[in-house]
Amino acid sequence: MSGPPAIAAGLPAAFNVSIVGGPAGPANYTVKYYITGSDLTGGLPLQSNPTTATGTNRTVRVNVTAPMKDQTITLVVQVSAGAGGAVENTSVEQTIVVVTPIVLSATFHNGGSTAAVNVTVRFLVDDVAVGTKTLPKIGANQDATATFNYLPAGLTPGTHTVRIEADLDGNGVIDPARGESVVSQLFYKGTPPLSTGWTVLIGIGVFIPAFLVTVAMRRRGRP
Structure with missing residues (x-):
């Protein structure tokens, strides 16, 4: 059985x-x-009303809905196979962590005179990458917000750092000298249970206009 651990x-x-x-x-x-x-x-x-699927396919998609409360649950799958009068039964279980997401959100400002397109935004918690988003377009002198739902499975109570990077050329390296932007902030995870979702809002990161002009010129010069 394969699927998300949280x-x-x-x-x-x-x-x-x-x-x-x-x-x-x-x-x-x-x-x-x-x-x-x-x-x-x-x-x-x-368990009182399980879902049942039948057929000849050896790969079965199992859909579940997580409970509302943070906890560890177990997905139980029971399989019965019948052929030529013979029947064999087996079962498998998978532990799943149910956790309230933290909404990580950062707003970036394009201070240039041209639009930035397909900006890769990376989200890191305690210097570990947890996800990416792409901002399709940030217009000239406009803002755009990148948001990511982070599942803090295994995150211990206490103070943690969230870092959000805007990578203009998508090369995986943030170079402030070239106008690429980084914003970061501390947040505190309390002791469970958590009754509502959290939102970590990061301040505005500003792109350097000169870099945006350079990027636009490069793109126009491409075949």
Whole structure:
């Protein structure tokens, strides 16, 4: 079984179950699955009403909805395979961390006279990359905001650093001398449970206009 190790509270997620072995010859499969946990309010499917899928496909997509409360749940998948009168049964379980997302958000300002397009924005927590977004366009003398839902699975209570980088040329290196921008801020993670989602808003990062003009000229010169 493959799928994300952590999912956002109250949101859906998908897992793939690959069936290997079983009776010889073409088989019919019955896959039954549900979640278990300490507080399953808002979560699906439950053991009292599991979801069942049947067919001959050896790969089955399993869809679940996470409970509303932060916790660790278990996804239980039971498989029955029948062929030529023979029936074999097996089961597999996967532990999943349910956590309230932290919304990381930063606003960048283009101080140049030309637009910046396809700006890669990287999100790092405690110097570890957690995700990327692309800003399709930041108009001349305009702002654009990049937002990322970060799942803080395993993040210990205490003070942490979020760093958000705007990479204009997409080469993976932030060079302030060339106008590329970095913004950072500290945030504090309290002790669970957390009743609502958090939002970490970062101040405005300003691009250097000269770099934007240079980039625009390069792009116009390309075939």
